[in-house]
Amino acid sequence: MTALASPLAAPVPCGPEIRHERGQRAVFCGLTGIVWLHRKIQDAFFLVVGSRTCAHLIQSAAGVMIFAEPRFATAIIEERDLAGLADAHEELDRVVRRLLERRPDIRLLFLVGSCPSEVIKLDLGRAAARLSGTFAPDVRVLSYSGSGIETTFTQGEDACLAALVPDLPRGNDDSLLVVGALADVVEDQFARLFADLGIDRVRFLPGRRAADRAPVGPNTRYLLAQPFLADTARALEDRGATRIPAPFPLGAEGTTLWLAAAARAFGIAPSRVVAATEAGRARAGRALQAHRAALAGRRVFFFPDSQLEVPLARFLSREMGAELIEVGTPYLHRSHLAEDLALLPDGTAVTEGQSLDDQLDRCRAARPDLTVCGLGLANPLEAEDLATKWSIELLFTPIQGYEQAGDLAGLFTRPLARRARLEG
Amino acid sequence: MQLTLWTYEGPPHIGAMRVATAMRGLHYVLHAPQGDTYADLLFTMIERHGARPPVTYTTFQARDLGSDTAEIFKQAVAAAYERFRPQAMIVGASCTAELLQDDPGGLSRALGLPIPVIPLELPAYQKKENWGASETFYRLVRTLAGPRTDAPRIQASCNILGPTSLGFRHRDDLREVRGLLGELGIAVNVVAPLGATPADLGRLGQAAFNVVLYPEVARSAAQWLERTHGQPFVETAPIGVKGTTAFVEAVAALAGVDSAPVLDGEGSRLPWYARSVDSTYLTGKRVFVFGDATHAVAAARVATREIGFSLVGLGTYSREFAREVRAEAESHGIEALVTDDYLAVEAAIAAAQPELVLGTQMERHVAKRLGIPCAVISAPMHVQDVPARHAPQMGFEGANVLFDTFVHPLMMGLEEHLLAMFRDDPEFHDGVAPSHLGGRPREAEAEAEVVVAAASTVTPVVWSIEAERELKKVPFFVRGKARHNTERYARERALPLITVETLYDAKAHFSR
Numbered sequence A: 001m002t003a004l005a006s007p008l009a010a011p012v013p014c015g016p017e018i019r020h021e022r023g024q025r026a027v028f029c030g031l032t033g034i035v036w037l038h039r040k041i042q043d044a045f046f047l048v049v050g051s052r053t054c055a056h057l058i059q060s061a062a063g064v065m066i067f068a069e070p071r072f073a074t075a076i077i078e079e080r081d082l083a084g085l086a087d088a089h090e091e092l093d094r095v096v097r098r099l100l101e102r103r104p105d106i107r108l109l110f111l112v113g114s115c116p117s118e119v120i121k122l123d124l125g126r127a128a129a130r131l132s133g134t135f136a137p138d139v140r141v142l143s144y145s146g147s148g149i150e151t152t153f154t155q156g157e158d159a160c161l162a163a164l165v166p167d168l169p170r171g172n173d174d175s176l177l178v179v180g181a182l183a184d185v186v187e188d189q190f191a192r193l194f195a196d197l198g199i200d201r202v203r204f205l206p207g208r209r210a211a212d213r214a215p216v217g218p219n220t221r222y223l224l225a226q227p228f229l230a231d232t233a234r235a236l237e238d239r240g241a242t243r244i245p246a247p248f249p250l251g252a253e254g255t256t257l258w259l260a261a262a263a264r265a266f267g268i269a270p271s272r273v274v275a276a277t278e279a280g281r282a283r284a285g286r287a288l289q290a291h292r293a294a295l296a297g298r299r300v301f302f303f304p305d306s307q308l309e310v311p312l313a314r315f316l317s318r319e320m321g322a323e324l325i326e327v328g329t330p331y332l333h334r335s336h337l338a339e340d341l342a343l344l345p346d347g348t349a350v351t352e353g354q355s356l357d358d359q360l361d362r363c364r365a366a367r368p369d370l371t372v373c374g375l376g377l378a379n380p381l382e383a384e385d386l387a388t389k390w391s392i393e394l395l396f397t398p399i400q401g402y403e404q405a406g407d408l409a410g411l412f413t414r415p416l417a418r419r420a421r422l423e424g
Numbered sequence B: 001m002q003l004t005l006w007t008y009e010g011p012p013h014i015g016a017m018r019v020a021t022a023m024r025g026l027h028y029v030l031h032a033p034q035g036d037t038y039a040d041l042l043f044t045m046i047e048r049h050g051a052r053p054p055v056t057y058t059t060f061q062a063r064d065l066g067s068d069t070a071e072i073f074k075q076a077v078a079a080a081y082e083r084f085r086p087q088a089m090i091v092g093a094s095c096t097a098e099l100l101q102d103d104p105g106g107l108s109r110a111l112g113l114p115i116p117v118i119p120l121e122l123p124a125y126q127k128k129e130n131w132g133a134s135e136t137f138y139r140l141v142r143t144l145a146g147p148r149t150d151a152p153r154i155q156a157s158c159n160i161l162g163p164t165s166l167g168f169r170h171r172d173d174l175r176e177v178r179g180l181l182g183e184l185g186i187a188v189n190v191v192a193p194l195g196a197t198p199a200d201l202g203r204l205g206q207a208a209f210n211v212v213l214y215p216e217v218a219r220s221a222a223q224w225l226e227r228t229h230g231q232p233f234v235e236t237a238p239i240g241v242k243g244t245t246a247f248v249e250a251v252a253a254l255a256g257v258d259s260a261p262v263l264d265g266e267g268s269r270l271p272w273y274a275r276s277v278d279s280t281y282l283t284g285k286r287v288f289v290f291g292d293a294t295h296a297v298a299a300a301r302v303a304t305r306e307i308g309f310s311l312v313g314l315g316t317y318s319r320e321f322a323r324e325v326r327a328e329a330e331s332h333g334i335e336a337l338v339t340d341d342y343l344a345v346e347a348a349i350a351a352a353q354p355e356l357v358l359g360t361q362m363e364r365h366v367a368k369r370l371g372i373p374c375a376v377i378s379a380p381m382h383v384q385d386v387p388a389r390h391a392p393q394m395g396f397e398g399a400n401v402l403f404d405t406f407v408h409p410l411m412m413g414l415e416e417h418l419l420a421m422f423r424d425d426p427e428f429h430d431g432v433a434p435s436h437l438g439g440r441p442r443e444a445e446a447e448a449e450v451v452v453a454a455a456s457t458v459t460p461v462v463w464s465i466e467a468e469r470e471l472k473k474v475p476f477f478v479r480g481k482a483r484h485n486t487e488r489y490a491r492e493r494a495l496p497l498i499t500v501e502t503l504y505d506a507k508a509h510f511s512r
Helices: A030-040 A052-067 A079-083 A085-102 A115-119 A124-135 A155-167 A184-197 A230-238 A251-265 A270-295 A309-320 A338-342 A356-366 A375-383 A405-423 B012-022 B036-046 B069-084 B095-100 B104-111 B129-144 B170-184 B215-229 B240-255 B270-275 B277-282 B293-306 B319-331 B342-352 B361-370 B395-407 B413-421 B444-455 B465-472 B476-492 B500-510
Strands: A017-021 A044-050 A072-076 A108-113 A140-145 A175-179 A202-205 A220-224 A299-302 A323-329 A349-353 A370-373 A388-390 B002-004 B026-031 B055-057 B088-093 B117-119 B157-161 B187-192 B209-212 B286-291 B310-316 B356-359 B374-376
Touching: A030 A044, A030 A052, A030 A155, A044 A052, A044 A085, A044 A115, A052 A072, A052 B036, A052 B095, A072 A085, A079 A085, A085 A108, A085 A124, A085 B002, A108 A124, A108 A155, A115 B095, A124 A140, A140 A155, A155 A202, A155 A230, A175 A184, A175 A230, A184 A202, A184 A251, A184 A270, A220 A230, A220 A251, A251 A270, A251 A309, A251 A405, A270 A309, A270 A405, A299 A309, A299 A356, A309 A323, A309 A338, A309 A405, A323 A356, A370 A375, A370 A405, A375 A388, A375 B036, A388 A405, B012 B026, B012 B036, B012 B055, B012 B088, B012 B129, B026 B069, B026 B095, B026 B104, B036 B055, B055 B069, B069 B088, B069 B104, B088 B095, B088 B104, B088 B129, B104 B117, B117 B129, B129 B215, B129 B319, B157 B170, B157 B215, B157 B240, B170 B187, B170 B240, B170 B395, B209 B215, B209 B240, B215 B293, B215 B319, B240 B270, B240 B293, B240 B395, B270 B277, B270 B293, B270 B395, B286 B293, B286 B342, B286 B361, B293 B310, B293 B319, B293 B395, B310 B319, B310 B342, B342 B361, B356 B361, B361 B374, B465 B476, B465 B500, B476 B500
Parallel strands: A017 A349, A044 A072, A044 A108, A108 A140, A175 A202, A175 A220, A299 A323, A299 A370, A323 A349, A370 A388, B026 B055, B026 B088, B088 B117, B157 B187, B157 B209, B286 B310, B286 B356, B356 B374
Antiparallel strands: A072 B002
């Protein structure tokens, strides 16, 4: 503000500038979530009801995992299934029976809807209820949609967890439920931290096995570990649970604020939070220090992918000193991300949705130092001499919590370091 | 519904993308839901393309279904034309849009663009990737090659048809075939789809004849050119020395040139390598071949006639080419396996007990599970099948590559003999895996037996402890066959117990 500025001038801009964009979108559909969800729930099987395209997508996304007798498959809809619906249900029953005969170790079967099954209005909810009746008590059958017309990438996990919620038992305990699939190692670290804080009734959703079902009731407080869980949160609130607002546990600051929010909700003294997190914060600080020089002042551009973009941008700008050109996200949940948005630098351009070619024009014009994008764009942008970080790795790598903060920063510094080596 | 884990081919619109991405100046507008853009990364990652495929997807979402997906499609076509200014466009629907009943062809026509816009009908619930590539290429040629003219043909000239994006070694095959034609003095008029523009397709009729490298992609276009432009075509795959020789003779005859410049030249090292004494141990090694029709048939011929293996299995996932593969299998005295179910392939491999598998990525993994050496000879492929080095399958250099490819996974002959001599050598025993299995301790045999057991519905046979111990002394790479043969021998004679004698009786019986 200069002395000449009128007191009636427009207010100083505050917070990020959020824009919406519509057009061609280069994103995965929700079926992709199966790739990590089937590793997380060890006795669940995911049966996609879809087309050859769906089978081909999962095969392409799962890469080499397809050969490890994974617990997912596709029931490919054929022409005769399109001819009449009654027949499609019989076909589905036949396929499920054959599948469960082959895999008697399965305790939980998800029927996963796809674009074709949604468009022909195949009622997978009804099929799941019917099949649950047939195979109870050995196997529970649930359904959700991972179709591209309804879900983007990580929203597939949201739909899956939301389908699990009605299936959870009732409980009236004062308990904490941590929601979102985390790497087992991260989950274990968080469990230890909550114990150190004195929060002893902590459960995770999803559980590692179908039988791990956290009780939920009016005294349940839940803490989101992932930013893409809108429907799951709504389902939990329908059961009476309350959300603990917090930024997401990425980086040292994010993890501390996330833990502190839970501690506050459970009436734990701030001094105890400081004591319980001291060692972790110090280790994370040391690990991040090594990467800060490489990222400080670097201009970063995010293409939309997973909804992790806003908390990642917050981590890069506040903890690593990076500059944010544009933060694209496929969907922005204003209230779940309120704490992260508030920590972004004023005026940060946040774009919800996508018009691919227009966004590519903006990216090329800005020539960022690092572009976070999907594998369809990464090599083409590298060929234009723009350094990229492929975004899917942020889902397949443990990145949350103190012990992973350095690894998280490393994911962003590695492409820059590599370029420096190859140009040296 | 078909329960599917692994699919050898993608849906037909992926085939259309392979043609569009191979060409220049062509744009594909695909009516498809959000998420179908995953296909881009096949090109950008597996083939490491430095540009996005020339494909615009409408990426409609659920909220668009109630309103006007047709309008979204029209806007996408108009915007793609404005932005990319292609010479021609292809338009079509993916599996989901096929259910919506929007009419891509009609909607595009309504825009009145000043370029050819070719609608594709690719039935996603009946057909697959290679068919889609073939149909797309056929439609493009049909639309763009024009009617027959009286203009004279270019003397001794041909078009090369079939190479696409994501084709197995198409890049390097093309270089070899161009070299052969150059040595013969045959001019190459147009190569398509790979590297061709729509305008180039307009010049197809100027060549004297066509060379079809990959019938899966180009046969139907070549047949149309034969009917409409009177161009004969050669479909002999120049794979292996014999295949290459036959190919050279065929194209030389069609072009009216002398084949001597090529056939009297250096040729390939394969014949001498295969004749040299250290290849003796390859004689009669049992090989199982599976892949697309062109590569499976060619690999079977090279393996048997040029390297001296015995063919114990031949199959394809290309139903459109089942007849050719069946005929080839028959000539080897076996029955072809035509299936796109990898579990059926796995069972067939387990039952055939081969010593080498030549197949796709999927067979590589099956072979790994069964502890059998393997080489990849056909799509579908992984990123490692698009090598930085020149690695053709076709031509004389291709034959060199094939010899190395087929033999490398096997152990050296001498090593094999030493293993038989010193069965308990600490460095050369069952616990050491062949190099292609990563040198890790082998656990494959137990699993292999499970698979064999699962694959055979016959009653199990009882082994005495001594016989089991003796079987362990048989080198692991033939142990599966020894077990299989002994059990068969015992079963045929209804022997209640397999003893050491039974093992050696069976060995004598089968070593014919």
